[in-house]
Amino acid sequence: MDFGIIIQFVLLIAGFVFLIKGSDLFVDGSSSVASLLKIPAIIIGLTIVAFGTSAPEAAVSITSSLSGNNGLAVGNVIGSNLFNILFVIGVAALLGNLLMEKSVLKKDLPILLGITLLLTIFIITDWNISAIEGIILLVILILYVFSLIRTAKKDNDVKTDKPKLTPQKSIIFIVIGLAGIILGGDLVVKSASAIAIAFGMSETLVGLTIVAIGTSLPEFVTSLNALKKGENQLVIGNVVGSNIFNILFVLGASSAISPIPVDSSLITDIVFMIIVTIICFIFGKTQEKYDKKEGIILIALFIAYMAFAILRN
Template sequence: MLFHAAALVLGAMFLYFGAEWLVKGSAGLALAFGLRPLVVGLTVVAYGTSAPELTVSLAAVIEGRGAIALGNAVGSNVANLGLILGLTALISPPRVEGGLIWREIPFLVGTAAVVPLLLVDGSMSRLEGALLCAAAVGYSVWVVRSARGGAAAGAPPSRPTPDERGAIEAAREMEADAERAGAPAGTGKARLALITVVGLGLLVFGGKVFVDGAVGVALGVGMSERLVGLTIVAVGTSLPELATSVIAALRGHSAIAVGNVVGSNIFNVLIILGGAALARPLEGSLGAMAVDLIALGAVTAFAAIAIRTERVIRRAEGVALLAMYAAFLVALVVAG
């Protein structure tokens, strides 16, 4: 049991460092080859921060443990909104950009709603996984084009739009986080390529160790794989988002957390669930997952309303989100 717990912690550390190095290297390479910060922030950084969830979910389904992959995606989304966004709002109420309200929030709600729809027949097929992955590509293209169109229609190029400023700010925060995680400083293409490869290697290794540790802990304490995926694995793979959001909030850049969390939730459904189902069909009963899916729907609806009705997510709303996450954990324990 002690060995598996140590593997869980070690795997989480490799996932954290791997994600930070991967984001720094890949984002740095994209900028070095001439992509605008806005495009990098909406694509490379967004995909990079979801890399731990994807790595762990793929490792789980390859080992025939689809319940962990499904629980990881759903649990991460509940944790992102309830724990991370709630904690961020409590530390420093974030101001929400108008572009995020009309562009990302409908996708946030839509991706949460599509999960139970895909599981009506008790499974998520490879075809459905492929459709989710295709939707992720289409969504990324649309987001980039919408943001670039808004920039062209707005202020002159010499004055960055809110989207552009937010992306630049996010890129700087990500780079600082990566360097705190040990990634070498510098902007040379060869060095950035090496950082990217090392980060990817750490992710793959960490994902394998993390899943093995999680399964060992589950068997040791009598927890189901689904419950482990919804709690230990979900929080563990959300460490990059948690660290980034809390640090940004403490430094007065809490607006970064909103886009980070919303984007991560969208990609968790489209890329993580889609990629996992594409690798191997996922089994999931709506009856067995009732608590999970109700929590996902409730916290998503509350967060969407809080974001759409006001330009600032208040501390009271942050407390409510944290309370909803705590209630979710209690419900999981009671339901067994």
């Protein structure tokens, strides 16, 4: 292998490290500031943590959009959402039965399916996500977050966590975290594009596979930690929430900054993302949980999709 390609792979891994560690620091710093302001713990989890775990996807997609690597931007979100449902939930289901929270089944999953269909309509009408469509996605995000906060307040959950950091450390964590996210996003986009060119791969394929998996690591780690703590019911909520933020926040912000042309070849991946979301809903609806058999099915679908994506290139 050419030495230059090895360097690009090293930079790609370094970029993922900066993204993941940067998002961790950002979440810790932001959560501490929120705690200092006496914001309820549940609201911190529904907003700041959700934004934080989607920060790697946002950094990569926004950087890609600004640099004109649009195939990477859209492919990253589609690939991340597929990885979250098929691999993260699949692996978690193998490790232990996942309980489906009723609120996720009745509200969040239908919303995810709805915005996935809306995104599809935006794309296939002119194979472009315009600035106006990006703003629409961001407005829906604001309404969604507002709904989460209102529901949390109705549940009378006023528990507030004690700040883990001093105000000074919180600000430092936020600044360093944002710097890591920005630097990591830049490294990932540039190195992934170089790798794609060197191996004759399309930027879209790299976004659907390597970049998507790398930027989804925070969701994967978060889900494994939830399983270790016995909080199995949180895994699906984390995945569904992350996928909602990926579409509304990541693609919304990216296209609002710079309209994103979409390769028509992605229609297969988009349709598959819709089908996978429906399967996720059906599995959860049948028993209000995911068992090992369903976990195996999800992982098998993920492997089949990865094989298809690579062979299609």
